Amino acid sequence: MRAEHGILAELRDRQEITVLVYEYCRALDAMDLDALVALFTPDCVVDYGPQIRSEGATALHRDLARMWRWARTSHHSGAVQIKFDDVDSAVVCSSVLAWHESPDGSTATMMGQYHDRVRRTTDGWRIATRRQVLTGNDAGFTVAINPFERRPDPRLT
Amino acid sequence: MRAEHGILAELRDRQEITVLVYEYCRALDAMDLDALVALFTPDCVVDYGPQIRSEGATALHRDLARMWRWARTSHHSGAVQIKFDDVDSAVVCSSVLAWHESPDGSTATMMGQYHDRVRRTTDGWRIATRRQVLTGNDAGFTVAINPFERRPDPRLT
Amino acid sequence: MRAEHGILAELRDRQEITVLVYEYCRALDAMDLDALVALFTPDCVVDYGPQIRSEGATALHRDLARMWRWARTSHHSGAVQIKFDDVDSAVVCSSVLAWHESPDGSTATMMGQYHDRVRRTTDGWRIATRRQVLTGNDAGFTVAINPFERRPDPRLT
Numbered sequence: 001m002r003a004e005h006g007i008l009a010e011l012r013d014r015q016e017i018t019v020l021v022y023e024y025c026r027a028l029d030a031m032d033l034d035a036l037v038a039l040f041t042p043d044c045v046v047d048y049g050p051q052i053r054s055e056g057a058t059a060l061h062r063d064l065a066r067m068w069r070w071a072r073t074s075h076h077s078g079a080v081q082i083k084f085d086d087v088d089s090a091v092v093c094s095s096v097l098a099w100h101e102s103p104d105g106s107t108a109t110m111m112g113q114y115h116d117r118v119r120r121t122t123d124g125w126r127i128a129t130r131r132q133v134l135t136g137n138d139a140g141f142t143v144a145i146n147p148f149e150r151r152p153d154p155r156l157t
Numbered sequence: 158m159r160a161e162h163g164i165l166a167e168l169r170d171r172q173e174i175t176v177l178v179y180e181y182c183r184a185l186d187a188m189d190l191d192a193l194v195a196l197f198t199p200d201c202v203v204d205y206g207p208q209i210r211s212e213g214a215t216a217l218h219r220d221l222a223r224m225w226r227w228a229r230t231s232h233h234s235g236a237v238q239i240k241f242d243d244v245d246s247a248v249v250c251s252s253v254l255a256w257h258e259s260p261d262g263s264t265a266t267m268m269g270q271y272h273d274r275v276r277r278t279t280d281g282w283r284i285a286t287r288r289q290v291l292t293g294n295d296a297g298f299t300v301a302i303n304p305f306e307r308r309p310d311p312r313l314t
Numbered sequence: 315m316r317a318e319h320g321i322l323a324e325l326r327d328r329q330e331i332t333v334l335v336y337e338y339c340r341a342l343d344a345m346d347l348d349a350l351v352a353l354f355t356p357d358c359v360v361d362y363g364p365q366i367r368s369e370g371a372t373a374l375h376r377d378l379a380r381m382w383r384w385a386r387t388s389h390h391s392g393a394v395q396i397k398f399d400d401v402d403s404a405v406v407c408s409s410v411l412a413w414h415e416s417p418d419g420s421t422a423t424m425m426g427q428y429h430d431r432v433r434r435t436t437d438g439w440r441i442a443t444r445r446q447v448l449t450g451n452d453a454g455f456t457v458a459i460n461p462f463e464r465r466p467d468p469r470l471t
Contacts, residue, residue, distance in 0.1 A: 007322060007326055008164055008165060008168075008322060011168055011322075011325055011326060011329060012164055012168065014329060015168060015171060019238055022235075022236040022237075022238055023238065025236060025252070026236065026238070026250065026252075026270075029292050029305070029307070030305075030306075030307050030308055031307045031308045031310070032308050033308075065312070068310050068312065072292060072293050072305075072307075073292070073293070074252075074254075074268035074269075074292040074293035076233070076235060076236070076252055076254055076268070076390070077235065077236045077252070078235040078236065078336075078390060078391065078392040079336040079339060079340065079390070079391045079392065080336075081333055081336055081337065081340070093340065095339070095340075095388075095390055095391070097254070097388075097390055097411070099268060099293045101293060107295075111388035111390070111413060112388075113340075135343050135386060135387070135388035136386050136387070136388035136413045136415060138421075148343070148344075148386075149344075150343070150344050150345045150386075151344055151345045151346050151347075153345070153382050155379070155382065165321060165322060165325075168325055169321055169325065172325060172328060176395055179392075179393040179394075179395055180395065182393060182409070183393065183395070183407065183409075183427075186449050186462070186464070187462075187463075187464050187465055188464045188465045188467070189465050190465075222469070225467050225469065229449060229450050229462075229464075230449070230450070231409075231411075231425035231426075231449035231450035233390070233392060233393070233409055233411055233425070234392065234393045234409070235392040235393065254411070256425060256450045258450060264452075
Protein backbone atom coordinates (compact mmCIF):
# COMPACT_ATOMS: atom_id res chain seq x y z
CA MET A 1 0.00 0.00 0.00
CA ARG A 2 2.83 2.39 0.78
CA ALA A 3 3.98 2.46 -2.83
CA GLU A 4 0.71 4.09 -3.85
CA HIS A 5 0.03 6.03 -0.66
CA GLY A 6 3.41 7.59 0.00
CA ILE A 7 4.81 7.66 3.52
CA LEU A 8 4.34 11.38 4.00
CA ALA A 9 0.73 11.35 2.78
CA GLU A 10 0.05 8.34 4.98
CA LEU A 11 1.45 10.05 8.09
CA ARG A 12 -0.68 13.12 7.40
CA ASP A 13 -3.75 10.92 6.94
CA ARG A 14 -3.00 9.18 10.26
CA GLN A 15 -2.79 12.55 11.99
CA GLU A 16 -6.10 13.70 10.51
CA ILE A 17 -7.88 10.45 11.37
CA THR A 18 -6.51 10.53 14.92
CA VAL A 19 -7.89 14.04 15.45
CA LEU A 20 -11.24 12.93 14.02
CA VAL A 21 -11.48 10.35 16.81
CA TYR A 22 -10.40 12.83 19.50
CA GLU A 23 -12.79 15.50 18.27
CA TYR A 24 -15.82 13.25 18.71
CA CYS A 25 -15.18 13.09 22.45
CA ARG A 26 -14.48 16.81 22.74
CA ALA A 27 -17.65 17.75 20.86
CA LEU A 28 -19.74 15.28 22.85
CA ASP A 29 -18.64 16.71 26.20
CA ALA A 30 -19.43 20.19 24.86
CA MET A 31 -22.74 18.89 23.48
CA ASP A 32 -21.76 20.61 20.25
CA LEU A 33 -23.79 18.16 18.20
CA ASP A 34 -23.42 20.17 14.98
CA ALA A 35 -19.64 19.82 15.21
CA LEU A 36 -19.96 16.18 16.25
CA VAL A 37 -22.23 15.13 13.41
CA ALA A 38 -19.97 16.87 10.89
CA LEU A 39 -17.35 14.20 11.72
CA PHE A 40 -19.54 11.51 10.13
CA THR A 41 -20.57 10.75 6.56
CA PRO A 42 -24.23 11.55 5.76
CA ASP A 43 -24.92 7.81 5.40
CA CYS A 44 -23.11 6.82 8.60
CA VAL A 45 -24.16 3.92 10.80
CA VAL A 46 -23.38 4.29 14.51
CA ASP A 47 -23.97 1.27 16.68
CA TYR A 48 -23.58 1.66 20.46
CA GLY A 49 -25.59 -1.40 21.34
CA PRO A 50 -28.49 -3.67 20.44
CA GLN A 51 -31.03 -0.93 21.14
CA ILE A 52 -28.87 2.13 20.44
CA ARG A 53 -28.20 2.52 16.76
CA SER A 54 -28.40 5.56 14.52
CA GLU A 55 -28.55 5.36 10.73
CA GLY A 56 -27.53 8.56 9.00
CA ALA A 57 -26.09 11.79 10.31
CA THR A 58 -29.51 13.39 10.77
CA ALA A 59 -30.66 10.52 12.97
CA LEU A 60 -27.38 10.60 14.90
CA HIS A 61 -27.85 14.31 15.66
CA ARG A 62 -31.39 13.65 16.89
CA ASP A 63 -30.44 10.54 18.88
CA LEU A 64 -27.44 12.05 20.68
CA ALA A 65 -29.74 14.66 22.22
CA ARG A 66 -30.29 11.86 24.75
CA MET A 67 -26.97 12.91 26.28
CA TRP A 68 -28.63 16.05 27.64
CA ARG A 69 -29.94 13.84 30.44
CA TRP A 70 -26.45 14.11 31.94
CA ALA A 71 -25.41 17.32 33.67
CA ARG A 72 -21.76 16.72 32.79
CA THR A 73 -19.77 14.17 30.84
CA SER A 74 -16.03 13.66 30.40
CA HIS A 75 -14.89 11.39 27.58
CA HIS A 76 -11.20 10.43 27.41
CA SER A 77 -10.14 9.20 24.00
CA GLY A 78 -6.87 7.50 23.20
CA ALA A 79 -4.84 4.63 21.77
CA VAL A 80 -5.92 5.30 18.18
CA GLN A 81 -4.80 2.46 15.90
CA ILE A 82 -5.33 2.82 12.14
CA LYS A 83 -5.12 0.20 9.40
CA PHE A 84 -5.55 1.38 5.82
CA ASP A 85 -7.56 -0.71 3.38
CA ASP A 86 -6.43 1.60 0.62
CA VAL A 87 -5.54 5.28 0.38
CA ASP A 88 -9.15 6.38 0.90
CA SER A 89 -10.41 3.97 3.57
CA ALA A 90 -9.21 2.68 6.92
CA VAL A 91 -10.37 0.76 9.97
CA VAL A 92 -9.69 2.37 13.32
CA CYS A 93 -9.68 1.02 16.86
CA SER A 94 -9.49 3.45 19.80
CA SER A 95 -10.15 3.37 23.52
CA VAL A 96 -12.47 5.54 25.58
CA LEU A 97 -13.11 6.16 29.25
CA ALA A 98 -16.38 8.04 29.74
CA TRP A 99 -17.62 9.55 33.00
CA HIS A 100 -21.19 10.81 33.26
CA GLU A 101 -22.87 12.80 36.04
CA SER A 102 -26.62 13.14 36.49
CA PRO A 103 -28.30 16.32 37.66
CA ASP A 104 -28.77 14.58 41.04
CA GLY A 105 -24.99 14.11 41.34
CA SER A 106 -24.93 10.35 40.81
CA THR A 107 -22.30 9.15 38.35
CA ALA A 108 -21.79 6.42 35.78
CA THR A 109 -18.46 5.42 34.25
CA MET A 110 -17.85 3.16 31.28
CA MET A 111 -14.76 2.04 29.44
CA GLY A 112 -14.69 0.71 25.93
CA GLN A 113 -13.46 0.78 22.39
CA TYR A 114 -14.67 2.39 19.22
CA HIS A 115 -14.30 0.33 16.06
CA ASP A 116 -14.65 2.67 13.12
CA ARG A 117 -14.45 2.63 9.38
CA VAL A 118 -13.32 5.99 8.09
CA ARG A 119 -13.46 7.28 4.52
CA ARG A 120 -11.70 10.08 2.73
CA THR A 121 -14.23 12.58 1.37
CA THR A 122 -13.79 15.85 -0.49
CA ASP A 123 -14.11 17.54 2.94
CA GLY A 124 -11.52 15.32 4.63
CA TRP A 125 -11.73 12.07 6.58
CA ARG A 126 -15.13 11.14 7.99
CA ILE A 127 -16.47 8.28 10.14
CA ALA A 128 -18.65 6.04 7.99
CA THR A 129 -19.41 3.36 10.57
CA ARG A 130 -18.78 3.25 14.30
CA ARG A 131 -19.35 0.37 16.68
CA GLN A 132 -18.75 0.76 20.40
CA VAL A 133 -17.94 -2.17 22.68
CA LEU A 134 -17.83 -2.21 26.46
CA THR A 135 -14.64 -3.33 28.21
CA GLY A 136 -15.64 -2.18 31.71
CA ASN A 137 -18.17 -0.21 33.73
CA ASP A 138 -19.13 0.66 37.27
CA ALA A 139 -22.47 -0.13 38.90
CA GLY A 140 -23.85 3.28 37.99
CA PHE A 141 -23.51 2.65 34.27
CA THR A 142 -26.46 0.56 33.09
CA VAL A 143 -26.66 1.26 29.34
CA ALA A 144 -26.50 -1.90 27.22
CA ILE A 145 -23.42 -1.23 25.11
CA ASN A 146 -22.24 -3.99 22.76
CA PRO A 147 -20.25 -6.54 24.76
CA PHE A 148 -16.49 -6.93 24.31
CA GLU A 149 -15.38 -10.48 23.62
CA ARG A 150 -12.11 -11.73 25.04
CA ARG A 151 -10.38 -14.74 23.60
CA PRO A 152 -11.68 -17.95 25.20
CA ASP A 153 -9.60 -19.10 28.16
CA PRO A 154 -7.49 -21.98 26.76
CA ARG A 155 -7.34 -23.58 30.21
CA LEU A 156 -11.10 -24.25 29.98
CA THR A 157 -11.21 -25.86 26.53
CA MET B 158 -0.78 27.67 5.73
CA ARG B 159 0.67 24.43 4.42
CA ALA B 160 2.34 26.14 1.50
CA GLU B 161 4.61 28.03 3.87
CA HIS B 162 4.84 25.41 6.60
CA GLY B 163 5.50 22.30 4.58
CA ILE B 164 3.74 19.07 5.46
CA LEU B 165 6.82 17.36 6.84
CA ALA B 166 7.80 20.31 9.04
CA GLU B 167 4.21 20.56 10.25
CA LEU B 168 4.07 16.88 11.21
CA ARG B 169 7.32 17.22 13.13
CA ASP B 170 5.98 20.30 14.90
CA ARG B 171 2.80 18.41 15.82
CA GLN B 172 4.91 15.61 17.30
CA GLU B 173 7.01 18.05 19.34
CA ILE B 174 3.97 19.95 20.61
CA THR B 175 2.20 16.71 21.54
CA VAL B 176 5.17 15.60 23.62
CA LEU B 177 5.27 19.02 25.29
CA VAL B 178 1.74 18.42 26.55
CA TYR B 179 2.49 14.86 27.69
CA GLU B 180 5.69 15.91 29.45
CA TYR B 181 3.86 18.41 31.67
CA CYS B 182 1.89 15.55 33.23
CA ARG B 183 4.90 13.28 33.58
CA ALA B 184 6.99 16.00 35.23
CA LEU B 185 4.13 16.98 37.56
CA ASP B 186 3.67 13.42 38.84
CA ALA B 187 7.43 13.25 39.41
CA MET B 188 7.34 16.70 41.05
CA ASP B 189 10.24 17.54 38.76
CA LEU B 190 9.34 21.23 38.76
CA ASP B 191 12.57 22.27 37.04
CA ALA B 192 11.71 20.07 34.07
CA LEU B 193 8.08 21.17 34.20
CA VAL B 194 8.77 24.89 34.20
CA ALA B 195 11.22 24.49 31.31
CA LEU B 196 8.20 23.60 29.15
CA PHE B 197 6.86 27.15 29.48
CA THR B 198 8.00 30.52 28.14
CA PRO B 199 9.52 32.84 30.77
CA ASP B 200 6.49 35.16 30.40
CA CYS B 201 3.90 32.37 30.55
CA VAL B 202 0.45 32.81 32.07
CA VAL B 203 -1.06 29.67 33.60
CA ASP B 204 -4.67 29.89 34.70
CA TYR B 205 -6.15 26.93 36.59
CA GLY B 206 -9.02 28.88 38.10
CA PRO B 207 -10.22 32.20 39.47
CA GLN B 208 -7.86 31.99 42.44
CA ILE B 209 -5.13 29.83 40.92
CA ARG B 210 -3.14 31.76 38.39
CA SER B 211 0.62 32.02 37.87
CA GLU B 212 2.26 34.77 35.84
CA GLY B 213 5.75 33.93 34.66
CA ALA B 214 7.79 30.76 34.88
CA THR B 215 9.36 31.73 38.20
CA ALA B 216 5.94 32.19 39.80
CA LEU B 217 4.72 28.93 38.27
CA HIS B 218 7.64 27.04 39.81
CA ARG B 219 6.90 28.56 43.21
CA ASP B 220 3.14 28.06 42.97
CA LEU B 221 3.25 24.42 41.88
CA ALA B 222 5.05 23.54 45.09
CA ARG B 223 1.47 23.41 46.43
CA MET B 224 1.28 19.95 44.82
CA TRP B 225 3.58 18.62 47.55
CA ARG B 226 0.46 18.47 49.73
CA TRP B 227 -0.40 15.28 47.83
CA ALA B 228 1.46 12.06 48.61
CA ARG B 229 0.94 10.79 45.05
CA THR B 230 -0.61 12.08 41.86
CA SER B 231 -1.28 10.42 38.51
CA HIS B 232 -2.07 12.67 35.56
CA HIS B 233 -3.26 11.07 32.33
CA SER B 234 -2.83 13.30 29.31
CA GLY B 235 -4.34 12.70 25.89
CA ALA B 236 -6.39 13.75 22.88
CA VAL B 237 -3.98 16.50 21.88
CA GLN B 238 -5.51 18.66 19.13
CA ILE B 239 -3.35 21.34 17.51
CA LYS B 240 -4.38 24.24 15.28
CA PHE B 241 -1.59 26.38 13.84
CA ASP B 242 -2.03 30.14 13.66
CA ASP B 243 1.16 30.31 11.65
CA VAL B 244 4.37 28.32 11.51
CA ASP B 245 5.52 29.59 14.92
CA SER B 246 2.31 29.60 16.96
CA ALA B 247 -0.56 27.20 17.64
CA VAL B 248 -3.53 26.69 19.91
CA VAL B 249 -3.79 23.31 21.56
CA CYS B 250 -6.65 21.49 23.29
CA SER B 251 -5.95 18.32 25.27
CA SER B 252 -7.70 16.23 27.89
CA VAL B 253 -6.51 15.23 31.33
CA LEU B 254 -7.63 12.84 34.04
CA ALA B 255 -5.84 13.59 37.31
CA TRP B 256 -5.92 11.43 40.44
CA HIS B 257 -4.51 12.77 43.70
CA GLU B 258 -3.89 11.00 47.00
CA SER B 259 -3.39 12.75 50.33
CA PRO B 260 -0.97 11.51 52.97
CA ASP B 261 -4.04 10.27 54.91
CA GLY B 262 -5.02 8.06 51.96
CA SER B 263 -8.06 10.06 50.86
CA THR B 264 -8.25 10.73 47.12
CA ALA B 265 -9.49 13.38 44.74
CA THR B 266 -10.02 12.93 41.00
CA MET B 267 -10.67 15.59 38.40
CA MET B 268 -11.13 15.53 34.65
CA GLY B 269 -10.65 18.45 32.35
CA GLN B 270 -9.05 20.09 29.40
CA TYR B 271 -5.99 22.22 28.90
CA HIS B 272 -6.33 25.07 26.42
CA ASP B 273 -2.85 26.21 25.49
CA ARG B 274 -1.15 28.64 23.21
CA VAL B 275 2.27 27.35 22.24
CA ARG B 276 5.10 29.26 20.60
CA ARG B 277 8.19 28.19 18.73
CA THR B 278 11.30 29.46 20.48
CA THR B 279 14.98 29.02 19.74
CA ASP B 280 14.88 26.13 22.26
CA GLY B 281 11.83 24.47 20.70
CA TRP B 282 8.10 24.71 21.33
CA ARG B 283 7.03 26.17 24.67
CA ILE B 284 3.68 26.79 26.38
CA ALA B 285 2.99 30.54 26.47
CA THR B 286 -0.49 30.43 28.00
CA ARG B 287 -2.41 27.57 29.59
CA ARG B 288 -5.99 27.59 30.83
CA GLN B 289 -7.48 24.55 32.50
CA VAL B 290 -11.23 23.84 32.56
CA LEU B 291 -13.06 21.22 34.59
CA THR B 292 -15.24 18.67 32.80
CA GLY B 293 -15.79 16.40 35.79
CA ASN B 294 -14.73 15.62 39.35
CA ASP B 295 -15.53 13.40 42.28
CA ALA B 296 -16.60 14.61 45.72
CA GLY B 297 -13.04 14.51 47.00
CA PHE B 298 -11.85 17.10 44.51
CA THR B 299 -12.76 20.56 45.80
CA VAL B 300 -10.34 22.90 43.99
CA ALA B 301 -12.14 25.67 42.05
CA ILE B 302 -10.90 24.97 38.50
CA ASN B 303 -12.35 27.13 35.69
CA PRO B 304 -15.76 25.74 34.71
CA PHE B 305 -16.32 24.02 31.37
CA GLU B 306 -19.21 25.42 29.39
CA ARG B 307 -21.34 23.11 27.30
CA ARG B 308 -23.51 24.40 24.50
CA PRO B 309 -26.91 25.53 25.82
CA ASP B 310 -29.55 22.83 25.59
CA PRO B 311 -31.62 23.81 22.51
CA ARG B 312 -34.69 22.13 24.03
CA LEU B 313 -34.69 24.79 26.77
CA THR B 314 -34.43 27.90 24.56
CA MET C 315 20.82 11.89 15.13
CA ARG C 316 18.44 13.40 12.62
CA ALA C 317 21.13 13.63 9.95
CA GLU C 318 21.37 9.86 9.84
CA HIS C 319 17.80 9.03 10.66
CA GLY C 320 15.93 11.42 8.40
CA ILE C 321 12.90 13.28 9.67
CA LEU C 322 10.40 11.30 7.63
CA ALA C 323 11.83 7.93 8.67
CA GLU C 324 11.89 9.11 12.27
CA LEU C 325 8.24 10.19 12.21
CA ARG C 326 7.25 6.83 10.76
CA ASP C 327 9.28 5.05 13.43
CA ARG C 328 7.55 7.12 16.12
CA GLN C 329 4.17 6.14 14.73
CA GLU C 330 5.07 2.45 14.66
CA ILE C 331 6.49 2.51 18.20
CA THR C 332 3.43 4.36 19.50
CA VAL C 333 1.13 1.71 18.08
CA LEU C 334 3.31 -1.00 19.62
CA VAL C 335 2.61 0.49 23.04
CA TYR C 336 -1.12 0.86 22.38
CA GLU C 337 -1.42 -2.66 21.01
CA TYR C 338 -0.09 -4.21 24.22
CA CYS C 339 -3.08 -2.84 26.13
CA ARG C 340 -5.59 -3.82 23.44
CA ALA C 341 -4.22 -7.38 23.25
CA LEU C 342 -4.15 -7.71 27.04
CA ASP C 343 -7.81 -6.72 27.44
CA ALA C 344 -8.67 -9.23 24.71
CA MET C 345 -6.41 -11.82 26.38
CA ASP C 346 -4.94 -12.36 22.94
CA LEU C 347 -1.63 -13.47 24.38
CA ASP C 348 -0.27 -14.67 21.03
CA ALA C 349 -0.68 -11.17 19.61
CA LEU C 350 0.65 -9.62 22.81
CA VAL C 351 3.80 -11.69 23.00
CA ALA C 352 4.54 -10.99 19.32
CA LEU C 353 5.13 -7.37 20.36
CA PHE C 354 8.24 -8.40 22.30
CA THR C 355 11.67 -9.66 21.30
CA PRO C 356 12.28 -13.36 22.03
CA ASP C 357 14.84 -12.35 24.69
CA CYS C 358 12.62 -9.69 26.32
CA VAL C 359 12.70 -8.91 30.02
CA VAL C 360 9.42 -7.66 31.48
CA ASP C 361 9.50 -6.39 35.03
CA TYR C 362 6.20 -5.46 36.70
CA GLY C 363 7.51 -5.70 40.23
CA PRO C 364 9.90 -7.39 42.62
CA GLN C 365 8.04 -10.69 42.38
CA ILE C 366 6.54 -10.29 38.91
CA ARG C 367 9.19 -10.63 36.26
CA SER C 368 9.24 -12.59 33.01
CA GLU C 369 12.41 -13.39 31.09
CA GLY C 370 11.82 -14.26 27.46
CA ALA C 371 8.70 -14.18 25.33
CA THR C 372 7.80 -17.77 26.14
CA ALA C 373 7.85 -17.07 29.86
CA LEU C 374 5.87 -13.88 29.33
CA HIS C 375 3.14 -15.78 27.49
CA ARG C 376 2.95 -18.33 30.30
CA ASP C 377 3.07 -15.73 33.07
CA LEU C 378 0.40 -13.43 31.66
CA ALA C 379 -2.09 -16.27 31.85
CA ARG C 380 -2.43 -15.01 35.45
CA MET C 381 -4.65 -12.27 34.01
CA TRP C 382 -7.39 -14.87 33.44
CA ARG C 383 -8.20 -14.46 37.14
CA TRP C 384 -9.98 -11.24 36.14
CA ALA C 385 -13.37 -11.42 34.44
CA ARG C 386 -12.73 -8.14 32.61
CA THR C 387 -9.90 -5.65 32.29
CA SER C 388 -9.70 -2.26 30.61
CA HIS C 389 -6.24 -0.81 30.02
CA HIS C 390 -5.97 2.81 28.84
CA SER C 391 -2.63 3.60 27.24
CA GLY C 392 -1.37 7.06 26.40
CA ALA C 393 1.22 9.83 26.56
CA VAL C 394 3.82 7.86 24.60
CA GLN C 395 7.18 9.66 24.71
CA ILE C 396 10.04 8.27 22.60
CA LYS C 397 13.74 9.09 22.73
CA PHE C 398 15.97 7.48 20.12
CA ASP C 399 19.39 6.18 21.10
CA ASP C 400 20.11 5.59 17.43
CA VAL C 401 18.04 4.68 14.39
CA ASP C 402 17.42 1.14 15.64
CA SER C 403 16.83 1.64 19.37
CA ALA C 404 14.76 3.92 21.58
CA VAL C 405 13.59 4.37 25.15
CA VAL C 406 9.87 4.90 25.63
CA CYS C 407 7.82 6.23 28.53
CA SER C 408 4.03 5.90 28.45
CA SER C 409 1.17 6.10 30.93
CA VAL C 410 -1.48 3.51 31.70
CA LEU C 411 -4.72 3.41 33.67
CA ALA C 412 -5.83 -0.19 34.22
CA TRP C 413 -9.18 -1.30 35.62
CA HIS C 414 -9.71 -4.92 36.59
CA GLU C 415 -12.91 -6.73 37.61
CA SER C 416 -13.01 -10.05 39.43
CA PRO C 417 -15.62 -12.71 38.73
CA ASP C 418 -17.26 -11.67 42.04
CA GLY C 419 -17.68 -8.11 40.73
CA SER C 420 -15.06 -6.48 42.94
CA THR C 421 -12.70 -4.14 41.12
CA ALA C 422 -9.09 -2.97 41.28
CA THR C 423 -7.66 0.07 39.52
CA MET C 424 -4.02 1.02 39.10
CA MET C 425 -2.25 3.85 37.35
CA GLY C 426 1.34 3.80 36.24
CA GLN C 427 3.98 4.13 33.61
CA TYR C 428 5.72 1.73 31.30
CA HIS C 429 9.42 2.34 30.74
CA ASP C 430 10.44 0.42 27.65
CA ARG C 431 13.44 -0.12 25.48
CA VAL C 432 12.37 -0.90 21.94
CA ARG C 433 14.50 -2.30 19.14
CA ARG C 434 14.06 -2.37 15.38
CA THR C 435 14.01 -5.96 14.12
CA THR C 436 13.53 -7.40 10.67
CA ASP C 437 9.84 -7.76 11.60
CA GLY C 438 9.47 -4.18 12.83
CA TRP C 439 9.83 -2.51 16.23
CA ARG C 440 9.64 -4.79 19.27
CA ILE C 441 9.77 -4.27 23.04
CA ALA C 442 13.08 -5.60 24.38
CA THR C 443 12.65 -4.54 28.00
CA ARG C 444 9.63 -3.21 29.89
CA ARG C 445 9.48 -1.96 33.46
CA GLN C 446 6.22 -0.87 35.01
CA VAL C 447 6.00 1.60 37.89
CA LEU C 448 2.97 2.48 39.99
CA THR C 449 1.85 6.11 40.22
CA GLY C 450 -1.50 5.42 41.89
CA ASN C 451 -3.99 2.72 42.90
CA ASP C 452 -7.23 2.21 44.74
CA ALA C 453 -7.66 -0.03 47.79
CA GLY C 454 -8.76 -2.95 45.64
CA PHE C 455 -5.45 -3.11 43.80
CA THR C 456 -2.93 -4.98 45.92
CA VAL C 457 -0.32 -6.21 43.44
CA ALA C 458 3.22 -5.09 44.32
CA ILE C 459 4.15 -3.11 41.20
CA ASN C 460 7.52 -1.32 41.20
CA PRO C 461 7.19 1.95 43.10
CA PHE C 462 7.32 5.30 41.35
CA GLU C 463 9.83 7.72 42.82
CA ARG C 464 9.03 11.41 42.91
CA ARG C 465 11.75 13.98 43.32
CA PRO C 466 12.50 14.59 47.01
CA ASP C 467 10.55 17.50 48.47
CA PRO C 468 13.13 20.34 48.60
CA ARG C 469 11.28 21.87 51.55
CA LEU C 470 12.31 18.86 53.64
CA THR C 471 16.02 18.82 52.82
